[in-house]
Amino acid sequence: MSHELDALYQDIILDHAKRRLNAGLREPFDAEVHHVNPTCGDEITLRLQLDGDVVRDISYDNQGCSISTASASVMSELLVGKTVAEAAPVHDAFLEMMRGKGQVEPDEDVLEDAVAFAGAAKLTARVKCALLSWMAYQDALARAQEDSHA
Template sequence: MNVDALYQEIILDHYKNPHGSGLRDPFEAEVHHVNPTCGDEITLRVHVDGETVADVSYDAEGCSISQAAASVLNDLVVGKTVTEGFALLDEFQSLMQGRGQVEPDEDVLEDAIAFAGVAQFPARVKCALLPWMAWKDATAQAVAQETEEKA
């Protein structure tokens, strides 16, 4: 099996068997994002416990790429610190904006390396980034809310 076929299998597996799907309580922040180019949508909730991303839950409609990206996001950031989560976001964005020229670090990105092929198609990059941008916004809101509550 070649690498591209393996990456396609990873994306399809996350699409068919999504991790973290279904909106859950408790949560500190919820955002709704839409990709106007293709109509993909995601509502994403973040639960932060101190410095830790305790849960990411979502309800998504759209292509296999956006939905698989949400599943991979859940696997990567839940249990990590917010700082580690944002570092993963930076790594994933670099991969997606590299137009297929960035060699992903499997030890860091795990299943997210499967999106390396997607980076070659600019129209699909927005699909892969949709859940990550929703997570970034929701997490920023959750952290700001927690900071206000402590003040």
């Protein structure tokens, strides 16, 4: 990765860590989950609201490093407004990139700003930070869908 691209990605992460899009727990919601990264102590409480099969809202409250905070912000920006089916390939691509130890070439068309975390994928200690909100979303989605089919 070039130095310029690395700096751009770092700027995206820092910007999202400061702006924290969709931060603050909101109502109504269909599912709420709380996840903790035991490695570093980062925490997130995430609420998900579905409207049929559309991700209507993702709100969260988190405490943690800039990578976990920025990741929650980017994820919420990318997934809100998409159908569950449209959000799935974005979620899957992010997980693949983060678990690829820096060997997976991210698809910027799918991941948009989330490609900024490609560098973090090379840092084993930071992978769980970046994945925390994405795993919380996956958990909340499963719970919301389970409750709607009950």
